[in-house]
Amino acid sequence: MTGESGTGKERVARTIHDLSPCRAGPFVAVNCGAISPNLMESQIFGHEKGSFSGATSRHRGFFEQAQGGTLLLDEITEMPPEFQVKLLRVLETRTVVRLGAESSIDVDVRILAATNRPPLAAAEEGKLRKDLYYRLRILEVEVPPLRERLEDLPLLARTILEEIGEQEGRRKSIGPDVMGMLQAYAWPGNIRELRNALYTAFLLSEGPELEAASIPHEVSGSPRLDPDPGATAIRIPVKTSIREAERRLILMTLEHMEGRKDRTAEALGVSIKTLYNRLHAYGCMG
Known part of the structure; x- marks a missing residue:
């Protein structure tokens, strides 16, 4: 393998x-x-x-x-x-x-x-x-990186969360907003990083469902990067909230514009002040 x-x-x-x-x-x-x-x-x-x-x-x-x-x-x-x-x-x-x-x-x-x-x-x-x-090499199996099989992520995440729940003696679930965040991230550390992120969120979430605020910042604050550097589209899973979809659109557009906030604001059709307010809310300023 x-x-x-x-x-x-x-x-x-x-x-x-x-x-x-x-x-x-x-x-x-x-x-x-x-x-x-x-x-x-x-x-x-x-x-x-x-x-x-x-x-x-x-x-x-x-x-x-x-x-x-x-x-x-x-x-x-x-x-x-x-x-x-x-x-x-x-x-x-x-x-x-x-x-x-x-x-x-x-x-x-x-x-x-x-x-x-x-x-x-x-x-x-x-x-x-x-x-x-x-x-x-009687039979060789290539295990692809998680970023190339994001369709597997919901099942993997729920399975890992069940394992964490058994280990911790209590169970928690994943809502659509948090699942959307997980599917929008590129996961350079693959399943090992996914497990650590879920464990962090499990420990920090007080209720029976993982909270968006408990997701590590590098996961929640990073848009999924398309493998094609020239791509001009983003993928947003069904059931993603409008607020989360807006966040991803803004951050991906900023990435596409190579960090140029004036061009990003123009492309999105918002004022530069509105863009700064949004980025500040996302914790991307400073």
Whole structure:
């Protein structure tokens, strides 16, 4: 699986697992970039008691922990090349050898790998062995950034908000005005940023519904930028309030006019004073 950081690759991996024949088995997610290189083999393949200083007991590695289920190797391009050779052998033989052990262990695990780098580019840079890449690439799934699939945002936002509600012990909903704000933002941090924004709004909103004022300013105060820099149109979801539609129109026009307030006011057919008053109300002055 490939895609920008924060696009939800682990969430996709979890869904693949939940819909697969091995869904009754465990789902184990490992961030390869978070493991120290000198502990990589011990953590992933396991070790025997006494195999190295500090190994006071036997440790079942991630492959054994995922037996009968799915193992996600996230950020696989952060795995040291010398360890990638050992991983390739495990994939070929379907066996692992714990550090310090004399015999191998059969493993029945579905392997999913993820990276935020283009795999072939990573291979050319020496970050990913080509033989390992071709061994893993039985099926490649590209997870697009959130800005390219805003039609998914309402379902994602409600699902994430339900998860936050379960964690916090109370539930809240999203009204059309707030949903309109969320759909108008470009989300450079993708689903990870969406979750953080919803969590902030959840904690700051006093009532049963997320309040527009609780949405982080970088989300509520930024119009959605069209991928086409020459675009002269904006997209406003149905059920957006007139006030919110006006705010987006003004801010996008100001962006299109490269910050020229006189030209923005002229294009909108309002006085410069009215434009300044609106921008002040939006917190865009100062």
